[in-house]
Each structure stands twice: as C-alpha cells, then as structure tokens.
Amino acid sequence: MKPRAFSYFRADTIDQALNAHARAGDDARFIAGGQSLVPALSLRLQAPRLLIDIAHIADLRGIRREGDTLRIGALTRHCEMLSEPLIAEFAPLLRAAAPFVAHPAIRNRGTFGGSVALADPASEFPAMTLALGAEIEIAGPSGSRRVKADDFFIDLFETALQPGELITAVHVPLFRSGQRFAFDELARRRGDYALVGCGILASHTGDRIDDIRIAFFSVGNTPTRVKGAEAALTGFTFDAARIAAAQAALEDDLAPPESDEVPPAMRLHLARVLLGRLLGRLGEGA
Amino acid sequence: MSGIGDDMLVDGADETMRVRFVVNGRKVACEVAPRETLVDCLRNVLELTGTHAGCEMGACGACLVQIDGRAVHSCLMFAVQADGARIDTIEGLSESGVIADLQAEFHRRNALQCGFCTPGMLVNAHELLSQVTRPSREAIRDALSGNYCRCTGYEAIVDAIDAVAKARVEARVEVRSEGGSAT
Ligand SMILES: Cc1cc2nc3c(=O)[nH]c(=O)nc-3n(C[C@H](O)[C@H](O)[C@H](O)COP(=O)(O)OP(=O)(O)OC[C@H]3O[C@@H](n4cnc5c(N)ncnc54)[C@H](O)[C@@H]3O)c2cc1C
Ligand code: FES
Ligand code: FES
Numbered sequence: 001m002k003p004r005a006f007s008y009f010r011a012d013t014i015d016q017a018l019n020a021h022a023r024a025g026d027d028a029r030f031i032a033g034g035q036s037l038v039p040a041l042s043l044r045l046q047a048p049r050l051l052i053d054i055a056h057i058a059d060l061r062g063i064r065r066e067g068d069t070l071r072i073g074a075l076t077r078h079c080e081m082l083s084e085p086l087i088a089e090f091a092p093l094l095r096a097a098a099p100f101v102a103h104p105a106i107r108n109r110g111t112f113g114g115s116v117a118l119a120d121p122a123s124e125f126p127a128m129t130l131a132l133g134a135e136i137e138i139a140g141p142s143g144s145r146r147v148k149a150d151d152f153f154i155d156l157f158e159t160a161l162q163p164g165e166l167i168t169a170v171h172v173p174l175f176r177s178g179q180r181f182a183f184d185e186l187a188r189r190r191g192d193y194a195l196v197g198c199g200i201l202a203s204h205t206g207d208r209i210d211d212i213r214i215a216f217f218s219v220g221n222t223p224t225r226v227k228g229a230e231a232a233l234t235g236f237t238f239d240a241a242r243i244a245a246a247q248a249a250l251e252d253d254l255a256p257p258e259s260d261e262v263p264p265a266m267r268l269h270l271a272r273v274l275l276g277r278l279l280g281r282l283g284e285g286a
Numbered sequence: 287m288s289g290i291g292d293d294m295l296v297d298g299a300d301e302t303m304r305v306r307f308v309v310n311g312r313k314v315a316c317e318v319a320p321r322e323t324l325v326d327c328l329r330n331v332l333e334l335t336g337t338h339a340g341c342e343m344g345a346c347g348a349c350l351v352q353i354d355g356r357a358v359h360s361c362l363m364f365a366v367q368a369d370g371a372r373i374d375t376i377e378g379l380s381e382s383g384v385i386a387d388l389q390a391e392f393h394r395r396n397a398l399q400c401g402f403c404t405p406g407m408l409v410n411a412h413e414l415l416s417q418v419t420r421p422s423r424e425a426i427r428d429a430l431s432g433n434y435c436r437c438t439g440y441e442a443i444v445d446a447i448d449a450v451a452k453a454r455v456e457a458r459v460e461v462r463s464e465g466g467s468a469t
Contacts, residue, residue: 005300008320039343103432191431
C-alpha cells in the first residue's frame with residue numbers, strides 16, 4: 001500500500017523541529033531512521049499531514065563521555081552500537097544487544113532514539129535502558145528535562161514523551177570494573193522480534209552481588225524490570241539455590257499477555273529458562 | 287528556513303518537491319511527491335528497474351540499494367529523505383564491476399531462479415564481504431536474515447557468497463606473494 005499524502009519538512013536544528021511540530025499539532029510526526037514509521041505509514045496505520053525529518057540535526061548526533069555517564073545522541077544508528085569503541089567500552093550491554101536488533105540493512109538506518117521513543121515492548125534497546133538505569137534527555141516546547149528509564153515506559157507504545165517532544169539523547173552510567181552484564185533472547189529466526197529477551201547488569205564485590213538490574217522484553221505491554229528476581233539475588237552469590245529463587249520470582253514479576261502464538265504459561269517458562277542461562281553465565285564471570 | 291507555512295500543511299501535501307542525488311555516479315534532479323518512496327522513484331521516475339519492490343514494508347529485502355555506501359531498504363525511505371545522498375543501485379554496482387565475481391558465482395551455482403530476490407541478495411552480500419573478509423556460513427546466513435528467496439532454498443546463495451569470500455582472500459594472498467617475489 002502507499003501512504004496518504006503528507007508534507008515534508010527537513011529540520012536543521014532542534015528548535016526548528018519543535019517549532020514545526022508546535023505549529024502543526026497532532027497531525028505531525030518526527031521521522032528519524034523511518035524503519036518503524038515508514039512501514040506504519042505505508043500500511044496506513046498512521047496518516048499524519050506533516051513529517052518533520054530530524055535525521056540531519058547535528059545536535060542529536062554523537063556519543064561522548066559526560067562525567068560518569070555516556071551521552072548517546074538520539075540519532076546514533078543501531079549499526080554504530082556495534083562499531084563505536086565508546087559503546088563497547090562503556091555500554092557493553094548495548095553492544096551485546098545490537099546484533100539482535102533487526103537485520104543489517106535496518107540497523108544501518110534505525111536510530112537508538114527512535115527505538116526508545118517508539119517503546120515497542122518487543123524491542124531490545126528500550127529494555128536495555130531499564131537494565132542500565134539510563135536517563136532519557138528530552139527537549140520540548142517548554143524546555144528540556146530528563147526522565148529516568150524506570151519512569152519513561154508507561155504502557156503499550158506509551159511513554160513519558162508529550163506530543164511534540166523530542167528525545168535528544170540517552171545518558172547511560174559508565175560501565176565500570178566490578179560490573180558484569182549478560183544479554184540473550186529467544187526468537188524463532190535471527191532478526192525476528194524475540195519471543196522473550198533479557199538483559200542484566202550486576203555490580204559485585206568479589207562474588208557478592210551488591211546490585212542487580214534485570215530487564216525483560218517481549219513479556220507484556222512495556223519493557224519490564226523484574227524486581228522480585230532482583231531482590232532474590234541482591235546480597236547473595238550466583239549459586240544454584242539463588243538462581244532458582246530468582247526464576248521462581250518471575251511468576252509474580254511477569255504477567256505475560258494472552259496471545260495465540262505464545263500462551264502466557266509458555267512465555268513465562270521461556271523467561272525462566274532464559275534467566276537461568278544468563279545468571280549461570282554471570283556466575284561464571286561473564 | 288524558520289519553519290513550515292500553514293499553506294504547506296493544508297494544500298501542499300501532494301505538491302512535489304525538487305530533490306537531487308547522485309545515482310550510480312551521475313547527478314540527478316527530479317520532482318517527487320513527499321510520499322513517494324525511494325524505490326518507486328528509482329523504478330518509476332528514473333527507470334532503474336533493477337531494484338525490486340516486494341513487500342514494501344522492510345520484510346523481504348528485494349529493494350536494497352546503497353545510500354552513502356551502506357545497504358538500505360529503498361521501500362523504507364521516502365525519496366525526499368535521500369535528497370543530497372549518493373545512491374548506488376544494482377545497475378551501478380553491475381556497471382562498475384565491483385560485484386562481477388559475486389554475479390558470476392550466483393550464475394554458476396544457480397543461486398537464482400526467478401531472480402526477484404537477486405538484486406537485494408547481491409547488495410547485501412557486497413556489504414557483508416566489504417566488512418568481513420571471511421565470514422562463516424552462519425554469519426552469511428545471519429546477514430541474509432532479512433532477504434527472502436522463494437525459489438532457491440538459500441543453500442546455493444550461501445555457497446556462492448562463501449566461494450567468493452574464499453576466492454577473494456586467495457586472490458589477495460597471491461597478489462601479496464607476487465609482490466613479495468618482485469622485491
Ligand atoms: C523488518 C523489520 C524488523 C525489525 N526488527 C526489529 C527488532 O528485532 N528489534 C527492534 O528493536 N527493532 C526492530 N525493528 C525496528 C527498528 O529497530 C526501528 O529502526 C526502530 O524501532 C525505530 O527507529 P527509527 O529511527 O527507524 O524510528 P522512526 O521509524 O523514524 O520513528 C519511530 C517513532 O519514533 C518517533 N521518533 C523517532 N525519533 C524520535 C526522537 N528522537 N524523539 C522523539 N520521537 C522520535 C517517530 O515520530 C515515530 O513515531 C525492525 C524493523 C523492521 C522494518
Ligand atoms: S520491498 Fe523493501 S523490503 Fe520488501
Ligand atoms: S530466485 Fe526467486 S525469489 Fe530468489
């Protein structure tokens with residue numbers, strides 16, 4: 001199918017993009033990589049009257065250290081998550097997740113900011129912002145603000161972003177020694193959206209887990225931290241009993257939705273299997 | 287450029303815009319409606335029909351072209367977004383000879399039957415081999431995960447790419463040893 005007719009405006013600055021959106025109101029959409037928006041337009045799931053192209057705004061680009069965080073510009077492409085040394089060194093969980101995001105050609109255009117803004121519950125990166133304890137930097141008509149990833153994802157495709165607001169960057173605490181991470185997902189076919197996926201960031205003293213953040217995706221309406229499982233591990237080591245306790249906690253932490261393809265009980269089972277594998281890897285010092 | 291005018295919103299939706307790109311090394315300017323995808327522009331306006339339109343939603347990979355040197359789905363992009371970009375289609379890659387060995391190997395091994403998927407497969411294989419000199423068969427399959435082929439069963443395609451990767455590595459080694467004996 002072909003999209004409904006729309007006007008197109010290429011913004012050179014954040015202000016231009018915000019102003020254009022403010023004037024056009026609800027009928028405008030920002031377009032970054034277009035890897036989710038273009039299919040939605042082609043299928044006429046959405047039919048805005050104006051597309052505001054933000055892909056050429058220099059201030060949305062670039063990855064740099066800022067104090068003890070890494071500032072990842074919204075326009076950072078999925079493929080750059082694989083190739084940028086700063087990501088590999090300071091946000092290795094994102095590096096680990098990136099090969100699972102779509103296919104190579106989609107990674108060449110899709111952007112980190114677009115993925116987080118869309119908040120697809122089956123997407124890898126939104127869930128990883130939860131595991132990392134990241135903060136989302138937002139610019140809007142009434143100025144800039146930062147929202148913790150924990151407060152950002154509200155419901156299915158619904159985030160703390162107000163209409164007309166832009167994600168400008170995501171701030172990720174720098175990975176440091178004494179931390180471990182693990183990522184994996186179960187999918188029918190490489191590049192497909194996961195049946196269940198999970199990323200973990202843990203801080204240790206010796207083998208003792210001081211702090212652990214576990215985020216799942218493809219398990220409900222939003223990416224989901226599993227706080228019961230986290231609590232079952234905090235203060236302990238990765239022994240078999242604690243891993244089993246964390247797996248058991250998922251029953252209360254997750255409420256997978258009814259679906260014809262994957263019944264809730266099967267998804268919960270897959271989540272337990274995946275968590276067991278990842279915690280096992282972390283215990284071996286992964 | 288302080289923003290858009292209201293007139294543009296109400297009346298301008300299907301008015302064409304002038305875009306310029308460098309397509310296969312030639313400068314091109316054309317008038318496109320904002321909603322026209324790059325694949326439609328390439329095929330219908332520029333008559334470069336080597337790029338195929340299949341699913342038009344990013345799922346099949348038939349429409350891959352190179353934008354500024356990277357493989358991209360031309361159905362997931364509006365032509366206006368490509369304004370100012372360098373675009374290389376299967377026609378350009380063929381003419382330049384950079385994929386001649388891949389094309390010959392696809393032919394030799396029957397890695398195409400109807401040929402609908404072939405331009406996308408070649409663009410994808412070209413990018414893979416420019417990034418990884420000797421990918422494993424698994425890595426080749428992984429890279430092709432977004433390209434559908436309804437005819438071949440993929441095996442011959444993987445064989446062809448694998449064979450070209452091997453041949454390119456060997457050719458490089460030979461060049462190096464020839465260079466070595468000359469000094
Ligand atoms: C075949 C296929 C398979 C895919 N598989 C996966 C997968 O396995 N995992 C996965 O995670 N994704 C997958 N994707 C989606 C892909 O990762 C998208 O690139 C990504 O979700 C959106 O990024 P984008 O830059 O393309 O956003 P766009 O499509 O440009 O925009 C998406 C939405 O976000 C808004 N937006 C974009 N940028 C901003 C910003 N900076 N601030 C505010 N709003 C913004 C837009 O207005 C729009 O509503 C797949 C896509 C396709 C076509
Ligand atoms: S036509 Fe573009 S991916 Fe199918
Ligand atoms: S050769 Fe027919 S689809 Fe691949």
